Amino acid sequence: MYSHGSESLINQAREIQEPELQKFYSRLVKLLQVKELSHETLDSLQRLQLILFANKFTKILPAELQQKLLSLLSSPAEQLQVLGSAVLRETLPPSGQELNFSEENLSQLNTHAAALLLSQARSRADLSNLCAQLIRSLESRPSEGPTQSLMFTLPVLNTVFTLSPECLTEDHVTLLSKKLVDWLRYASIVQGGGASSGGFFAGPRSRQPLPIAELDGSVSGDFFTVLCVGQGFTEDQWMNVYAFSMLRHWLLTHHSVSNTAVDAGKAPQRHGPSIWKSSKDTGLDSDFSRAQKKADSELQKACLVEAVCILDCVCAEDASMVYRAFPCMKALFGRLSSDLSFARVLLPIAQFYLNHGEMDTVDCERVWKLVFGQFPAELFNDAFLAYELLRFLRLNLENIQSRAPEFVQFFPNFLKFLAWDSPAVVEDFVDLLPSLVTTGTAVELLHTLLDLPCLAATLVLQLRSTCLPIADPNSRGLLSLEAFRNPAFRGLFLFLLRAQAGSGDTIDRLSTLHELLAEAADWPRVVRCAQTVPVLLHVYFNTVVKVKTCRSMTYWLRLLAFTARLLFSRWTTESSWVFSCHLRRLCKLHPSLVVDQSHELLEFAGATANVYNKEEVYTHVVWVLGEYLSVSSDSRCSVKLITSCFEALEAVLFEITSSTPPPGTICPAPRVITTLMSALAKLASRSHDLIPRASLFLSKLRTVSRNGSVAWCADEEDLVAIVTRGEELWSLLKAPGVAQSVLTPPAYVTTPRWHRDTSVAMPLQLRALTSLTHSQ
Amino acid sequence: MLKRTVTINLYRSCRGVTNKIGHLVLLRQVWSAVSLSREASGRLLVDPAPGQEAAAVQDADSGVMRLRAGDPFTGETVVLWLGVHSLAFTLVCEPHENLLLAEGTLRNLSQHCLESLHMLGPGSEVLLKSSRIDVLLSRLLPHGQLLFLNHRFTQSLEKDVASFLLK
Numbered sequence: 001m002y003s004h005g006s007e008s009l010i011n012q013a014r015e016i017q018e019p020e021l022q023k024f025y026s027r028l029v030k031l032l033q034v035k036e037l038s039h040e041t042l043d044s045l046q047r048l049q050l051i052l053f054a055n056k057f058t059k060i061l062p063a064e065l066q067q068k069l070l071s072l073l074s075s076p077a078e079q080l081q082v083l084g085s086a087v088l089r090e091t092l093p094p095s096g097q098e099l100n101f102s103e104e105n106l107s108q109l110n111t112h113a114a115a116l117l118l119s120q121a122r123s124r125a126d127l128s129n130l131c132a133q134l135i136r137s138l139e140s141r142p143s144e145g146p147t148q149s150l151m152f153t154l155p156v157l158n159t160v161f162t163l164s165p166e167c168l169t170e171d172h173v174t175l176l177s178k179k180l181v182d183w184l185r186y187a188s189i190v191q192g193g194g195a196s197s198g199g200f201f202a203g204p205r206s207r208q209p210l211p212i213a214e215l216d217g218s219v220s221g222d223f224f225t226v227l228c229v230g231q232g233f234t235e236d237q238w239m240n241v242y243a244f245s246m247l248r249h250w251l252l253t254h255h256s257v258s259n260t261a262v263d264a265g266k267a268p269q270r271h272g273p274s275i276w277k278s279s280k281d282t283g284l285d286s287d288f289s290r291a292q293k294k295a296d297s298e299l300q301k302a303c304l305v306e307a308v309c310i311l312d313c314v315c316a317e318d319a320s321m322v323y324r325a326f327p328c329m330k331a332l333f334g335r336l337s338s339d340l341s342f343a344r345v346l347l348p349i350a351q352f353y354l355n356h357g358e359m360d361t362v363d364c365e366r367v368w369k370l371v372f373g374q375f376p377a378e379l380f381n382d383a384f385l386a387y388e389l390l391r392f393l394r395l396n397l398e399n400i401q402s403r404a405p406e407f408v409q410f411f412p413n414f415l416k417f418l419a420w421d422s423p424a425v426v427e428d429f430v431d432l433l434p435s436l437v438t439t440g441t442a443v444e445l446l447h448t449l450l451d452l453p454c455l456a457a458t459l460v461l462q463l464r465s466t467c468l469p470i471a472d473p474n475s476r477g478l479l480s481l482e483a484f485r486n487p488a489f490r491g492l493f494l495f496l497l498r499a500q501a502g503s504g505d506t507i508d509r510l511s512t513l514h515e516l517l518a519e520a521a522d523w524p525r526v527v528r529c530a531q532t533v534p535v536l537l538h539v540y541f542n543t544v545v546k547v548k549t550c551r552s553m554t555y556w557l558r559l560l561a562f563t564a565r566l567l568f569s570r571w572t573t574e575s576s577w578v579f580s581c582h583l584r585r586l587c588k589l590h591p592s593l594v595v596d597q598s599h600e601l602l603e604f605a606g607a608t609a610n611v612y613n614k615e616e617v618y619t620h621v622v623w624v625l626g627e628y629l630s631v632s633s634d635s636r637c638s639v640k641l642i643t644s645c646f647e648a649l650e651a652v653l654f655e656i657t658s659s660t661p662p663p664g665t666i667c668p669a670p671r672v673i674t675t676l677m678s679a680l681a682k683l684a685s686r687s688h689d690l691i692p693r694a695s696l697f698l699s700k701l702r703t704v705s706r707n708g709s710v711a712w713c714a715d716e717e718d719l720v721a722i723v724t725r726g727e728e729l730w731s732l733l734k735a736p737g738v739a740q741s742v743l744t745p746p747a748y749v750t751t752p753r754w755h756r757d758t759s760v761a762m763p764l765q766l767r768a769l770t771s772l773t774h775s776q
Numbered sequence: 777m778l779k780r781t782v783t784i785n786l787y788r789s790c791r792g793v794t795n796k797i798g799h800l801v802l803l804r805q806v807w808s809a810v811s812l813s814r815e816a817s818g819r820l821l822v823d824p825a826p827g828q829e830a831a832a833v834q835d836a837d838s839g840v841m842r843l844r845a846g847d848p849f850t851g852e853t854v855v856l857w858l859g860v861h862s863l864a865f866t867l868v869c870e871p872h873e874n875l876l877l878a879e880g881t882l883r884n885l886s887q888h889c890l891e892s893l894h895m896l897g898p899g900s901e902v903l904l905k906s907s908r909i910d911v912l913l914s915r916l917l918p919h920g921q922l923l924f925l926n927h928r929f930t931q932s933l934e935k936d937v938a939s940f941l942l943k
Binding site for chain 2: 005006009010042043046047049050078079082083085086111112114115118151152154155156158159162215226227228229230231232233238241242244245246248249252295296298299301302303305306309344383384387388391421423424427428524525528
């Protein structure tokens with residue numbers, strides 16, 4: 001286990017001083033001069049690697065040491081090759097000392113040297129060079145060198161064209177494609193070395209090559225595939241494994257090569273049918289039930305995934321393949337679709353249906369039902385499936401929207417992944433959520449987001465109730481679990497667990513549900529989930545503003561009053577911040593909404609209790625009323641409306657500044673009070689009859705607070721600030737014309753063009769105003 | 777609880793080109809993913825003993841994480857992790873790679889690392905025997921290439937590695 005010893009070793013490696021290091025280098029050079037491999041040499045090399053790795057900056061080694069280390073790469077002892085390569089990868093090569101392999105010493109190029117070459121390649125020319133040499137070595141079959149020299153070639157080549165696909169010339173692509181087909185199609189079907197176990201007494205008969213077998217022990221058919229077993233393997237069988245492992249990436253990269261100037265894309269297409277045949281044999285025809293080992297059954301699933309993906313690639317390149325591949329895919333789907341343990345194999349099949357299955361609408365329906373319906377509902381706790389399913393949605397969004405538009409309806413299902421493991425999938429939902437917001441879903445989606453922590457708790461209960469028998473002592477004492485099992489509350493939980501939207505936006509008995517789940521508030525899963533809600537609300541509101549659906553806009557304005565429904569009060573701060581922020585943005589975009597919704601807004605702003613328990617949202621609602629309740633925002637705004645708003649706000653302000661806060665609450669925030677005062681002044685400036693009332697109130701406030709302490713404001717500095725603001729507004733209202741132009745500036749003032757209209761610019765007006773107030 | 781994450785540098789050739797800072801970023805992300813998952817599952821950890829590597833890997837919790845482009849790798853990547861007691865093994869993959877295969881490979885590699893470096897016991901062999909990891913990787917994940925190895929192929933490679941470790 002990682003111990004204190006390790007820590008002190010790392011510290012030693014970090015703190016080693018330069019003179020000491022130089023001494024260490026020269027000792028190592030001496031050690032490396034000795035031919036035989038000593039324990040001390042190996043240990044010193046390991047220490048050198050640790051020193052280089054533990055230090056922040058890459059070091060340059062003395063030239064002599066560097067040279068010695070380079071020569072280790074061709075040492076017959078693999079341990080020295082490994083260490084030489086590992087140490088050199090941590091350093092910078094001094095110029096002129098690059099590793100170089102030409103025709104002559106190519107046989108010395110081993111996997112560890114190749115790793116160094118790749119990590120230190122400085123230009124495309126370096127890589128092209130390496131590629132050319134490796135491909136030449138593939139051509140000169142049968143291999144003269146040791147077996148291993150051929151085995152690492154494909155992975156190295158694969159790495160090279162990951163880094164830079166242009167490194168391969170057209171001829172290279174053709175040649176390599178041919179080679180891949182050879183290995184995939186024509187690898188020998190008899191067992192390799194070590195197959196004859198007859199030993200000394202065995203006659204020549206038992207040395208007859210044995211045919212290779214399938215995983216279940218039966219003799220395999222015409223092809224060698226990665227699912228074949230034997231006592232030993234020949235080189236071309238190993239290459240078959242390597243070739244199959246890199247085939248898909250080869251097809252994907254080849255696809256991008258064909259887009260460049262190099263028109264090399266034809267080769268694999270020509271070989272398409274045989275590649276298809278090989279991959280088909282590798283996975284699709286094997287029998288899953290008889291697999292001997294668990295690891296092998298996992299491998300079979302992986303092979304199926306690979307084979308389906310390869311077929312998908314091949315069909316994308318050559319549409320004529322679709323009619324041959326489709327029946328095979330259909331059969332596979334039919335066989336696997338009832339077994340959820342194959343869910344991760346069924347996802348690539350769904351991808352295939354999405355890409356090539358237009359004609360089979362009946363099967364497509366079944367595929368979508370499975371992927372959007374059953375998988376999230378039953379496998380929400382499988383992290384890998386969650387990743388893969390969300391990735392499938394993310395990458396195919398446009399295609400899904402046109403082929404299976406009903407997917408949007410399944411958002412309650414998709415959100416189960418988020419509720420279960422929010423930190424792991426929140427990134428995916430940031431990308432996906434906008435596409436789930438439509439005119440039809442907007443309202444229900446908002447409710448569902450707000451209820452997400454409840455869903456998290458319910459999912460935990462669902463799993464527990466299936467895992468723990470009712471009589472289990474661990475399940476006793478959990479009130480929420482009992483509630484979950486209680487038929488009386490079944491409907492509530494079933495609503496949260498619904499797979500599809502459309503059964504109603506929300507439910508009446510939310511508060512009952514919250515009470516039942518109260519003990520879940522600090523379960524880790526629920527807490528994490530609640531933390532992600534504000535992030536998603538943010539994404540939601542950003543989208544909903546763009547989706548032009550007034551119904552949802554007015555609706556969520558009304559929802560403000562319900563922010564307390566968020567289950568867990570300590571997270572409401574963030575959520576209400578998001579609400580407030582978007583309320584401001586929305587009203588700025590559509591000022592007439594304030595007049596439309598004035599009834600709801602006034603009801604909210606007129607309730608004194610909201611000052612104390614929904615301070616954040618309350619402040620913004622008051623600001624919005626003061627700012628946008630004017631004729632310039634909407635011509636329907638009447639004097640009567642302004643007056644009633646003024647009266648409602650005045651009453652609240654009067655109440656909170658004339659009494660002590662109700663028991664159990666703290667004094668109202670100074671910001672609420674100043675926002676209320678400003679809103680009153682703004683409204684008064686629009687309806688001059690109200691000015692005397694506003695002025696009277698503001699002057700009273702000054703008189704009251706002259707004593708220096710009031711019951712509704714604990715901090716003296718805050719009180720001073722409040723009174724100052726009151727005096728400013730009071731002075732402003734004394735000149736109604738000025739007050740109106742400052743408090744309800746015409747639109748052009750708020751869209752600054754000061755460099756052009758110097759005479760009506762806001763700074764100028766403010767300066768004039770300052771001099772006015774000062775002179776009085 | 778997870779004390780420290782050891783990110784075994786599962787060397788994936790040059791694909792995951794990254795600097796040491798990038799490594800730290802990754803390590804932190806994995807650390808927090810493993811911690812969160814442990815906290816959420818609420819499972820109690822029992823200290824394992826040397827010799828129980830296979831069981832420890834079987835019991836290990838695992839997960840997957842998406843890293844956006846530039847955070848810290850240039851392209852988007854997928855990180856698979858396997859939490860074995862106070863250790864975490866990670867495998868950085870490209871999005872198109874076969875995750876089922878990657879998962880199996882990570883389990884297999886982790887078990888071999890635990891065994892050949894005696895990571896469940898006391899001591900600090902992991903730092904001064906790191907070449908063993910290089911050898912394991914060169915066979916089971918050569919130059920970052922995920923391989924479709926059935927149990928016979930795996931056995932054959934294991935024999936090869938064992939003969940190296942005996943030296």
